[in-house]
Amino acid sequence: MKRLHQPDIAENTNWDLIIIGGGATGLGTALDAASRGLKTLLVEQSDYAKGTSSRSTKLVHGGVRYLAQGDIGLVRHALKERGLLQQNANHLVNKEEFLIPCYDWFSVAKYLTGLTLYDWLAGKYSFGKSKYFSKKETLAMMPGIKAEGLKGSIRYYDGKFDDARLAINIAQTAIEKGASLLNYTKVTALLKNGETVTGIETEDAITGTVAKYIGKVVINATGVFVDDILKMNNPNSKKMVRPSQGVHVVLDKSFLNSESALMIPKTSDGRVLFAVPWHEHLLVGTTDTPLDEHNLEPRALKEEVDFIMGTAASYFNRKPLEKDILSVFSGLRPLAAPTNGEGNSTKEISRDHKLIVSTKGLITITGGKWTTYRRMAEETVNLAITHAGLEPKACVTKNLSIHGSQAIKGDHYLDIYGSDRSKIEALIVQNPSLGVKLIPNFPYTEAEVLWFARNEMAETVEDILSRRFRILFIDAQTAKDMAPKVASILAKELSADENWEQNQIETFNKLADGYIYQATNKITDTALAH
Numbered sequence: 001m002k003r004l005h006q007p008d009i010a011e012n013t014n015w016d017l018i019i020i021g022g023g024a025t026g027l028g029t030a031l032d033a034a035s036r037g038l039k040t041l042l043v044e045q046s047d048y049a050k051g052t053s054s055r056s057t058k059l060v061h062g063g064v065r066y067l068a069q070g071d072i073g074l075v076r077h078a079l080k081e082r083g084l085l086q087q088n089a090n091h092l093v094n095k096e097e098f099l100i101p102c103y104d105w106f107s108v109a110k111y112l113t114g115l116t117l118y119d120w121l122a123g124k125y126s127f128g129k130s131k132y133f134s135k136k137e138t139l140a141m142m143p144g145i146k147a148e149g150l151k152g153s154i155r156y157y158d159g160k161f162d163d164a165r166l167a168i169n170i171a172q173t174a175i176e177k178g179a180s181l182l183n184y185t186k187v188t189a190l191l192k193n194g195e196t197v198t199g200i201e202t203e204d205a206i207t208g209t210v211a212k213y214i215g216k217v218v219i220n221a222t223g224v225f226v227d228d229i230l231k232m233n234n235p236n237s238k239k240m241v242r243p244s245q246g247v248h249v250v251l252d253k254s255f256l257n258s259e260s261a262l263m264i265p266k267t268s269d270g271r272v273l274f275a276v277p278w279h280e281h282l283l284v285g286t287t288d289t290p291l292d293e294h295n296l297e298p299r300a301l302k303e304e305v306d307f308i309m310g311t312a313a314s315y316f317n318r319k320p321l322e323k324d325i326l327s328v329f330s331g332l333r334p335l336a337a338p339t340n341g342e343g344n345s346t347k348e349i350s351r352d353h354k355l356i357v358s359t360k361g362l363i364t365i366t367g368g369k370w371t372t373y374r375r376m377a378e379e380t381v382n383l384a385i386t387h388a389g390l391e392p393k394a395c396v397t398k399n400l401s402i403h404g405s406q407a408i409k410g411d412h413y414l415d416i417y418g419s420d421r422s423k424i425e426a427l428i429v430q431n432p433s434l435g436v437k438l439i440p441n442f443p444y445t446e447a448e449v450l451w452f453a454r455n456e457m458a459e460t461v462e463d464i465l466s467r468r469f470r471i472l473f474i475d476a477q478t479a480k481d482m483a484p485k486v487a488s489i490l491a492k493e494l495s496a497d498e499n500w501e502q503n504q505i506e507t508f509n510k511l512a513d514g515y516i517y518q519a520t521n522k523i524t525d526t527a528l529a530h
């Protein structure tokens, strides 16, 4: 099999850092290390952000929920990172207005006090003041919520983003700073000299090529897969991670009919639930289900979808039905596994990250949030420098622009590409047929597909429909409808034959069926943790 992007990386380089995992954590670490001038290699077994990093609630946030749990330090750090991320990737991170509907006056007082503290903790990184709105004002802002018994709402601000697109742009920035990145490259073994980890052995998932890479320190940033890597070092190593599944459903945005997001502060299981306008649709979630197993394509359990739909129904005017679900997707939180006394419920396990050295040459970073990826990366590279005796250099990512970021931001749909928008438009000027829509009702064009293949390291139809366009996550049936056209464009670009094209369509259709609720309905609960 051929690749669209032939990696050209010398096996005999002595890398300063080798990073395993191309999600938020690994990519952030690659960017941090490369921007300090360290010789950096990152390998990802699939596409960038294929794991948890494309399956978040899309919030760049301090975590209102953690404030309620009294975790002030975590909230303060995250609010600062929220501000830095908006500054450095302003084409992808937007300020969003959230409304908490209140059905009694005690809630009005409680949430206004809590959110005023949230604003205050943000300090100079504040996104705007929280405020009470009357019932009439609330319904004018969000006509889709239940009016009966409503006393008003509290408005607060947080950030919203496109997670997978940010991952791609961070990968591009890391490359621009000198890092080498390999997608579809799986680590199959750690190289060791006695007890010291000295590198990795990999297999290319597309071509099957096996390679070895030597480095001064290996960083395990594989999310819910960290224990698999730790076992390559020591088969008896203790579990660091406990996966917790979070599910989202996507509905038509007419359910809330609002530009603001809804925050339900206390669900029947004591969690929060969000309904966030995203890519002209409404993203509703999430759940927190402890699992014993992990894989790259986790599937929603029926009870999780029922929980989300039932909670939404008690706040929405119009009850959403199963047939209204346009897409359903799941992600696995790499929560740090409980140590003695931390309890067994995932709600109690720390959302903060953990950084450990298991043996000379192997550092593992896990947990945390997308919002805090930069700070986690900074700590990881600081530790790598001292641990491996690398030349000490200060972190420079606080004010480092992410690829695409630009001062002026518009509201055209192509503005999500930031400074790359003009280059995509130039393709259409050269060849106007590239500007024709791939499918009615969505703005996507052939020019963008070519852009992804040539500039954003996409290799497959799935990479394009899931994580470059986000259509699989927005409307899974439409994604299936688009697959043949995208496969044909990619096949031409790769000079691949009809077999390749057919195979891409079939593989994608099978995957997309898992995002169509009727098709996922039969899932059993065998993976649930006991």
Ligand SMILES: Cc1cc2nc3c(=O)[nH]c(=O)nc-3n(C[C@H](O)[C@H](O)[C@H](O)COP(=O)(O)OP(=O)(O)OC[C@H]3O[C@@H](n4cnc5c(N)ncnc54)[C@H](O)[C@@H]3O)c2cc1C
Pocket: 020, 021, 022, 023, 024, 025, 026, 043, 044, 045, 046, 047, 048, 049, 050, 051, 052, 053, 054, 055, 056, 057, 058, 059, 060, 061, 185, 186, 187, 188, 221, 222, 223, 224, 225, 244, 245, 246, 247, 286, 296, 330, 331, 332, 333, 334, 366, 367, 368, 369, 370, 371, 372
């Ligand atoms: C439901 C849900 C909602 C969330 N919402 C938010 C939110 O709104 N805001 C927020 O800030 N955070 C949110 N988070 C948290 C955030 O998404 C995660 O903390 C973050 O994405 C974790 O990134 P990661 O890089 O550690 O893991 P991942 O993204 O899973 O990346 C790990 C990567 O390692 C790769 N890998 C594994 N094994 C190997 C191997 N052997 N060789 C090579 N590569 C390998 C995997 O393919 C994967 O791509 C949410 C999480 C979940 C589950």
